[in-house]
Amino acid sequence: MEGKRSKIWQFFSKETENKAKCDICQCSYSIKGGSTTNLKKHLMTKHRPSYDSVFSLKPSTCISNQPSQQPVNLPECSQFQASSNEPKRKKEAQQTDIALFTRKPLSAAREKKINHLILKLIIKDLQPFSIVEDSGFIELINYLEPNYPIPSRYMLSSGLLDAQFTLVKEKLKDELKRASHICLTTDGWTSRATTSYQAVTAHYILGDIWEMRSALLGCFECQERHTADYIKQELIHLVTDWEINDKIFVCVTDNASNMKAAIRLTGWEHFPCVAHTYNLIVQASLQTIQEPIKKVKCIVEYFHRSSIATKKLYAVQEQLKPGQKPLKLIMDVITRWNSTLDMLERVANLQEPIEAAIGFLHNPVENLSENEWRILPEVVKILKPFKQLTEEFSSENEVTISKILAGNSSVLRILNNLNNTLTCDLSKQLVSKLKAEFNIRFKNSSRHQVLSKSAILDPRFKRQAFADDSCYEYAKNSVREELERMMAKPSFVNESESEDTDSPMFDEQQDSIWLEFDRRTTTMSTTASKTSAITFLFLSQLIYNYINIHCNLVMQPSNESNE
Incomplete structure (x- = not known):
């Protein structure tokens, strides 16, 4: 057939x-x-x-x-000879x-x-x-x-x-119909052929199974000038094609002015990428220690260029620490500040082998001064919290937006504490520059609607996510106003109170800024007044009940028809 x-x-x-x-x-x-x-x-x-x-x-x-067919040469009759193996081969x-x-x-x-x-x-x-x-x-x-x-x-x-x-697209379209709200993230990049692209990814929760999902919606080529109007048109065309125009809750982009303007033109809520913001903060602050960084890069480049120098560095490491695998120096990438941190940390850890190898090779490259060697471990300590938060906020499988206010607050506290222990003036200048850039980039972040609501509704943070009472009151009032709007809807139903559960704790095994946050919140929670605690628990209970009612209605639909 x-x-x-x-x-x-x-x-x-x-x-x-x-x-x-x-x-x-x-x-x-x-x-x-x-x-x-x-x-x-x-x-x-x-x-x-x-x-x-x-x-x-x-x-x-x-x-x-099939293997290529080669021409077959027939043998002459005289070539045939009797053999005991011939019948077997023929068979x-x-x-x-x-x-x-x-x-x-x-x-x-x-x-x-x-x-x-x-x-x-x-x-x-x-x-x-x-x-x-x-x-x-x-x-x-x-x-x-x-x-x-x-x-x-x-x-x-x-x-x-x-x-x-076509099959995958139709399947994804059906899945997006099940999501009530969608967050978009955009990422611009340039190919080796110097062609510019914008990738757009959707992030959403499937309410019926309560599962976070992410899907790339498209990657369009920027064929014209990257104006706000052009980018806006491409984004609108994309979401229209996917039939999700009325579901966009917020759009996350980098801090470029044309991207900010493009999102304003769409009418969507805009939020700058926190990891990109950290990158701008650190890149600007690293200018204060450019001289030590340049020297470190020269040392790393020399060892990368010379196989003889690399072998000598490995030999010294094996002599100093027998049985341990020698470490290679790391070269930074100009567009990634965390690679600069990795480079500085590796050089700081290999100070003794590097100095010995340079001495054996008769000083082919300028070594760091004693003061510059002391700066490196201090710089690593200063930048480590930024690296940790950047990695956490880049996750697609966890809710990260509610961590931003608490994370920023902890970073500033760590910088203040470190400033009292630093011995080098350049390190102190780096801390001052980081704090100044931080205050500029995250000015009024505690009064951002999405950030403040996310933080106060996260059971791990609640009030402790806010730097002062005025920001907390602003967030609480915003949630109450939204609750009133929700309660005014006909679909809102009251149910019996549910038992409150303990807030999930952070993993204490993790070397993290959250340990500092836990210590601070423990102290704050013991001094909170009973009245404010009751008020906040009442607010949290309302939100908890509403969420559970909403989920139950979705997950357990009635089998009875409406009369």
């Missing part, structure tokens, strides 16, 4: 015995009597590249997985020929499944389409499935990929 073996089934799936659905556009067509004529006609007229990739007469449609040859003709043909369903798995390999592992032309890949497939016709790179890129993209 053609319906079982035709290559058309690479792009269609059977719905019933008499109908098949196009995997690319989801249209259904009749296949009565097993005929695939309608399917071929649809593929040829509506999806010509996919049709050509399979049915074109071009030799590139499919890659041969084996006959068995091989029979096996080739009796081998079970590959079904269309299995061929389609293998095509899908190869495409999945290319997508998930970022492999090139040309992998299907690699001799090792062909040899592997021939061994696993000799009858499988390996698709060409053209068939994969122009046919199968389009069909798979």
